[in-house]
Amino acid sequence: MNSLITICTTLFAAAYLLSAEHKPFPAVMPSKKPDYPISAAMARLYDEWNPHEDRGNELYTNFKYSRLNGFAQEENISRRDPTKVIKVDGIYHVWYTSRRTAHSPVGLKNATDTIPATDWDLSDIWHASSTDGFNWVEDTEPAVTRPPKPEQGFRSICTPGILVWEGKYYLYFQAYSPMVGGQAYCPVRVAYTDSPNGPWTHHPDSVILPGPKGSWNNIKINDPCPLVFNDEILIYYKGAPIERGHEMVLRMQGVSKSNDPLGPFIPSSINPVINGGHETCMFPFNGGVAALVALDGPEKNTMQWSPDGENFTVASMIQIPPVAPGPYCPDAFARGKTDGRGITWSLCHINPDGGGSVSESILARFDCDLSLDVDRQVFKRNNLRFNAQTYFQKGIGLPKGWLSRILREQAYLDQETIIH
């Protein structure tokens, strides 16, 4: 009897599958979108992704992390937010925020003139060089030190971004005067030099200011990220408004443009151009601009691309993205006809205990394949797996204080399974 049912079932299913209305989707992906009915998800493979999915996507990659040599890891020496890496006369150069204080960060309330509030408080911009990108030699003094009081930035300068323009080097950075903290005013300043080895000269005024009252970036300009696109200087940044604690205030990213590294920089009329992300990471790519958007916002952990530097679309979904990436990108500042070849490695920072604001960060490197010039299939794989420590670490595991709340809530939430 059961066998008879099975035969009937099989015949029925076979007849159904062979009927004129239905064609089962093939094992080998059609290279063109099929002309028979397909689901919304399959239509997206053709309309938004591509039939090879991640493996056929030049803007998809895994990030493979390495520790760096040459940066002494000591208590209260922090290094974070590297610039893009540049290569001049065979030497790689990078700049980054570095805090060297006698005391650990204590938060905004308890900070003093010498005790930092956060990991990026009381910081200067440091420089290191390398011949291979893994082994680095750090200078013995900061490349750019805080300007004297009362100039904007006397409290801390941080999150630098490098620009090369007409043979000169420009470092853009956040400049804090009052105590660093959630509500501190923060414009962008710049310093310049003729050589990556310095010395650097402070431009006396801020070059990118927070927006007008009530606007999306009216208190802070974070993470300036310069590049050259269509012969113009574009500086991307994250904006923060003074309004806080309100559910509808978002952190987003915008861009300002100039033909002069000292400005004036004119904001895009359609800012913000990225609807989330925690740090900026943009580079010329394939005739447009690519952006790595990580950590925050509805489009967290995506690669995005824009033909005009202002209208970005999601190009891929990435995993375990780097924090504050500063890629090696030789054509980041190229003028004239350039297509943007992409990147194969970058520095970034890691906060070893998974915290972020009140303990030391380290610089690390990742390799990747976001380049039109290499084909590293191992970087195109997805299905990344994590060990147990990843799931149970602080911030991912259930916080201890939550267990009693969960048990209390499930006493009334967890109804019996509905059985008909």
Add this chain to the structure above:
Amino acid sequence: MNSLITICTTLFAAAYLLSAEHKPFPAVMPSKKPDYPISAAMARLYDEWNPHEDRGNELYTNFKYSRLNGFAQEENISRRDPTKVIKVDGIYHVWYTSRRTAHSPVGLKNATDTIPATDWDLSDIWHASSTDGFNWVEDTEPAVTRPPKPEQGFRSICTPGILVWEGKYYLYFQAYSPMVGGQAYCPVRVAYTDSPNGPWTHHPDSVILPGPKGSWNNIKINDPCPLVFNDEILIYYKGAPIERGHEMVLRMQGVSKSNDPLGPFIPSSINPVINGGHETCMFPFNGGVAALVALDGPEKNTMQWSPDGENFTVASMIQIPPVAPGPYCPDAFARGKTDGRGITWSLCHINPDGGGSVSESILARFDCDLSLDVDRQVFKRNNLRFNAQTYFQKGIGLPKGWLSRILREQAYLDQETIIH
């Protein structure tokens, strides 16, 4: 002079910002899409997401993981791929794949009748119960054992999915006869009982068969995931084709429907309905069906939603997603008018060393807020941070063998920074 430039710059920028054509985007997100020009990314906030982004999204959550009590962790005892959790007479029940072999998995080539190829080889379906979802009591024998040779499934039965229908309980599972491995034929079988405590009776025949030659699921039906939607039984599954090693073969998910738990199950005419994902996880939600899509495909690590169970769109992007989730979902099998209240917790599995196919897995729990009945704002946060171990673990850190290749390739890839 510099001050004069700054004043001019500021005035210029102010005039620009106040001009009729331009209105800076406000700090407080407008609740309706603005009628002035905005960027593509900001338009998506309104068109695809919502102006509160993740915080205002019922289908966004973090996953907070907990270890479970009651499952003895021993060498060569593996537990993985839990079913949905059900609650009957105040007791939570779950079923899962469990392997108890004398030898560790050795891969397909070296496996024998008693030495497993993979973690899910030579397995049976086990059962455990709990009064709180954290502390579990495991039965002393399997709930469903492999059928006798030569019935389909005599080698291994695994990845069960539970259905409750007309007072009876049905477990659907993968059934392997030949050596478990990439190319082994694998249909879905079912066993049934009158009580969650069993005993279970094998239905003698497979109920969901791989598709016809050349189709997307022509060798395997993985991870059957049953639910009831619009009074019909829907079983979702991942399909695998026999074609392999070809760049254009994808792993995707489909659905088949029936009014009888023993079938026949008729595949959707627009299968596949999910364009990636490694395991199935669907549950009724807000009048439609929600899906957690993790690990594989261009839409990896997303929550998706479909009004009809077949046409899914991306609802949110998630981080550190669970592997093989089996949520507690009391209305998963409800008939008649139900809206789908969602889920607040689930079991899942973790492979402690981050591998997957040849070492033991453990069951774990996660709590979340994918429910219309709770408002746990801490679960709606993004900006998840990871400790250093996460970045340098096996599979995420740069593989040792790659360093020499990277150094070799960058010798010709890493051109000097282009300087004009």
